[in-house]
Amino acid sequence: MTTMARDGENWFWDYTRQVHVDFHMPEFPVGAIAKFDAEQFVQTFVRARANVIGVFTKCHFGNAFYDNYYGHKHNGLKGDFFGEVLAEARKYDLKVIAYYSLGTDAYAVTQNPDWYQIDENGNVRGSEGTVWELPCLNSPYREELVIPQVREITEKYVFDGYLFDIPYQHNHTCFCAYCRKKFREETGRELTTELYRDEPETVRDFGRRTAIRTMQEIRELVKAIRPEVLVNCNGAWRMGEPEELNLTSDYGLWESQPSATGTFYNHSIRARHIRTLDVPVQIMTVRFTEGWGLMSCKTPEQLKYEFATILANGGIVNIGDQVLPDGTLQQGVYDVIGEAFEFVEQREAYCLRARSVAHIALIGNNTTNWYHDKDDASTFGAAKMLLEGHHQFDIYCNSAFPELDGYKVVVLPETVELDEAAQERIRRFVARGGLLLAEGAATLGRAPVVPSTTGAALTAAAPIEAASASAVSVRDSAVPGSSASGLSKAGFLRFGLADVFGVEYRERTPYPFAYMTEDEELWQGIARIPQLVEEPFLKVTPTTAETRSRIQWPLTVPARNRAFRHPLPPAGLESDYPAITVNRYGEGTALYIAAPVFRSYWHSNHFWVRRIVGNLLNAYDTQKPFTVEAPAHVEANLMERGDDRFLHLIQYQSVQVGEKSTAFYAPIETITPMHDIGVTVRDSSIKQAVLQPEGLELPLRRTDDGVAFTVPKLHIHAIVQLKR
Numbered sequence: 001m002t003t004m005a006r007d008g009e010n011w012f013w014d015y016t017r018q019v020h021v022d023f024h025m026p027e028f029p030v031g032a033i034a035k036f037d038a039e040q041f042v043q044t045f046v047r048a049r050a051n052v053i054g055v056f057t058k059c060h061f062g063n064a065f066y067d068n069y070y071g072h073k074h075n076g077l078k079g080d081f082f083g084e085v086l087a088e089a090r091k092y093d094l095k096v097i098a099y100y101s102l103g104t105d106a107y108a109v110t111q112n113p114d115w116y117q118i119d120e121n122g123n124v125r126g127s128e129g130t131v132w133e134l135p136c137l138n139s140p141y142r143e144e145l146v147i148p149q150v151r152e153i154t155e156k157y158v159f160d161g162y163l164f165d166i167p168y169q170h171n172h173t174c175f176c177a178y179c180r181k182k183f184r185e186e187t188g189r190e191l192t193t194e195l196y197r198d199e200p201e202t203v204r205d206f207g208r209r210t211a212i213r214t215m216q217e218i219r220e221l222v223k224a225i226r227p228e229v230l231v232n233c234n235g236a237w238r239m240g241e242p243e244e245l246n247l248t249s250d251y252g253l254w255e256s257q258p259s260a261t262g263t264f265y266n267h268s269i270r271a272r273h274i275r276t277l278d279v280p281v282q283i284m285t286v287r288f289t290e291g292w293g294l295m296s297c298k299t300p301e302q303l304k305y306e307f308a309t310i311l312a313n314g315g316i317v318n319i320g321d322q323v324l325p326d327g328t329l330q331q332g333v334y335d336v337i338g339e340a341f342e343f344v345e346q347r348e349a350y351c352l353r354a355r356s357v358a359h360i361a362l363i364g365n366n367t368t369n370w371y372h373d374k375d376d377a378s379t380f381g382a383a384k385m386l387l388e389g390h391h392q393f394d395i396y397c398n399s400a401f402p403e404l405d406g407y408k409v410v411v412l413p414e415t416v417e418l419d420e421a422a423q424e425r426i427r428r429f430v431a432r433g434g435l436l437l438a439e440g441a442a443t444l445g446r447a448p449v450v451p452s453t454t455g456a457a458l459t460a461a462a463p464i465e466a467a468s469a470s471a472v473s474v475r476d477s478a479v480p481g482s483s484a485s486g487l488s489k490a491g492f493l494r495f496g497l498a499d500v501f502g503v504e505y506r507e508r509t510p511y512p513f514a515y516m517t518e519d520e521e522l523w524q525g526i527a528r529i530p531q532l533v534e535e536p537f538l539k540v541t542p543t544t545a546e547t548r549s550r551i552q553w554p555l556t557v558p559a560r561n562r563a564f565r566h567p568l569p570p571a572g573l574e575s576d577y578p579a580i581t582v583n584r585y586g587e588g589t590a591l592y593i594a595a596p597v598f599r600s601y602w603h604s605n606h607f608w609v610r611r612i613v614g615n616l617l618n619a620y621d622t623q624k625p626f627t628v629e630a631p632a633h634v635e636a637n638l639m640e641r642g643d644d645r646f647l648h649l650i651q652y653q654s655v656q657v658g659e660k661s662t663a664f665y666a667p668i669e670t671i672t673p674m675h676d677i678g679v680t681v682r683d684s685s686i687k688q689a690v691l692q693p694e695g696l697e698l699p700l701r702r703t704d705d706g707v708a709f710t711v712p713k714l715h716i717h718a719i720v721q722l723k724r
């Protein structure tokens with residue numbers, strides 16, 4: 001992927017005002033596409049300052065929007081939608097990405113029912129009155145429609161890139177006759193529902209390989225005809241995607257909407273992962289307040305905030321829209337997008353192709369299914385804490401992280417899955433002086449099976465503990481450091497990094513939650529009471545670590561005759577088990593918290609948990625690259641490019657205080673500016689600080705190890721250019 005490198009010539013890095021305009025259009029509406037006019041259509045994007053547009057060649061309904069020989073053209077389309085838009089766009093510096101619906105095609109499957117995906121119960125996936133009519137990528141759909149269409153589109157038109165949507169079979173499974181044939185021929189086994197029940201990953205891996213092979217075939221076809229055309233499939237380069245799939249895509253695409261989970265942190269968190277890659281990745285939001293195709297429109301304030309979180313964190317801004325049934329665009333929407341893109345245009349010169357300044361590596365996990373994310377609560381909770389505490393951090397996925405020499409701190413949520421080599425890199429990092437913060441069941445794994453004197457495996461009769469009901473699976477990998485001559489002291493579960501943590505795992509507790517005893521330094525800014533963590537603790541015993549806070553059990557578990565006013569009873573007996581420990585390891589330090597505090601914070605918004613963890617980090621992270629005197633709803637991020645550094649401050653505000661259970665998502669209406677934010681930057685080589693895009697030089701004060709200055713005003717996004 002060297003051609004896509006950040007310092008390379010690829011245009012995609014420099015085009016961050018992108019609109020993807022959906023055009024999934026059935027044929028039943030009277031007058032469908034009748035008012036389409038290419039000149040007006042393209043003028044709308046030009047007026048809104050867009051510089052990339054995603055244009056349809058085929059929609060989910062299977063209707064072609066170009067001058068096709070293969071497949072079925074929309075019956076309302078008289079001309080060549082794609083070709084005419086492309087010709088108009090060529091008059092401006094407007095790049096065109098051809099959208100092709102791959103994993104959904106209603107026309108193809110209704111005309112060729114044997115092409116349908118079949119689920120594990122033998123039902124076709126479709127025919128339920130929705131847009132989701134799913135063809136199987138192992139059926140002749142690929143050979144007889146997809147490949148011929150992609151070939152003719154690529155040969156016929158000169159354009160800039162492709163977006164192939166939905167590269168995956170639903171849930172990565174299909175049980176149609178074509179899949180069963182291919183599976184049998186490749187594996188010698190039968191693809192059955194019984195196999196799916198007993199070995200779900202075997203079946204899903206076949207599904208993932210189907211997606212990878214399809215995209216490999218498409219990529220090779222496109223590159224053979226037009227090597228300069230960028231190829232992408234939706235979801236490529238997301239956290240946790242298979243590398244083979246990523247390598248089929250010249251740029252990444254990670255869909256991201258605040259309304260999907262109700263959080264506005266999605267863009268920042270995604271961008272903080274993809275910026276560790278040397279591949280440009282679109283973070284794609286939408287104009288609609290609540291999901292694709294709901295024809296509402298966000299405020300300019302919300303779009304500016306959303307775009308700032310993408311742009312400032314190293315992502316490429318892309319916003320989705322939907323063409324109206326008559327083939328026109330809603331002009332009022334482009335007043336709003338235009339205002340927000342002007343905001344981007346003023347700032348992009350300070351953002352494009354920048355790299356993050358390495359300080360904290362959050363090494364987490366993320367799982368995907370089809371193309372929907374299932375955001376990992378532990379990883380996202382850790383990211384939320386770090387964002388709100390103004391910490392400088394990047395995000396890596398499981399073992400896919402480099403040597404950590406550039407970083408000062410590593411954070412491990414308990415869901416992270418680390419192979420032995422990855423654990424060894426972390427061990428070296430701490431030994432050389434790094435700071436580690438780990439929580440809950442991080443690196444907890446099954447110890448090796450040890451034969452008994454009679455030759456029977458002891459583990460065969462032993463119950464295996466589930467680390468947690470909701471998130472953690474017990475890893476099967478052998479644990480480094482375990483005794484080869486007998487069971488480790490903890491039984492069958494042991495921390496892979498027990499020596500680094502300085503604690504040994506003992507066991508689980510009867511309680512679904514517990515309290516932490518007060519530590520004066522760590523309790524700064526919160527009430528001096530035993531503090532609740534609403535997740536199960538682990539009993540661990542220190543080997544070399546010191547205890548800073550202990551677990552205080554709840555008074556009881558509510559049951560008959562033991563009810564209390566609230567379902568979560570107050571604190572009861574103090575235990576001897578640590579809740580927070582500190583361990584010196586080599587030249588470095590390991591902090592360990594014996595509960596999944598990150599997931600707890602993500603699910604509960606219990607601010608005291610964040611403050612305790614923040615106080616703990618701040619007590620030991622002595623080399624923070626900057627400090628910002630601002631409330632938790634201001635995000636801070638430090639980037640660098642050439643000799644300059646760029647400190648970004650981004651303000652989130654929501655004034656909605658209404659019903660949460662039904663309206664889980666509160667759109668942003670207005671953001672009120674803040675004033676006089678104190679900043680220190682730990683860098684003595686800084687000679688000048690300029691507030692951008694205003695160009696206002698800020699007076700600098702020298703400190704012991706850097707500079708201090710005041711940002712006079714922050715509305716939505718302020719950039720301080722730090723010149724050295």
Ligand SMILES: [Zn+2]
Pocket residue numbers: 116117118136137138139174175176177178179180
């Ligand atoms: Zn199939």
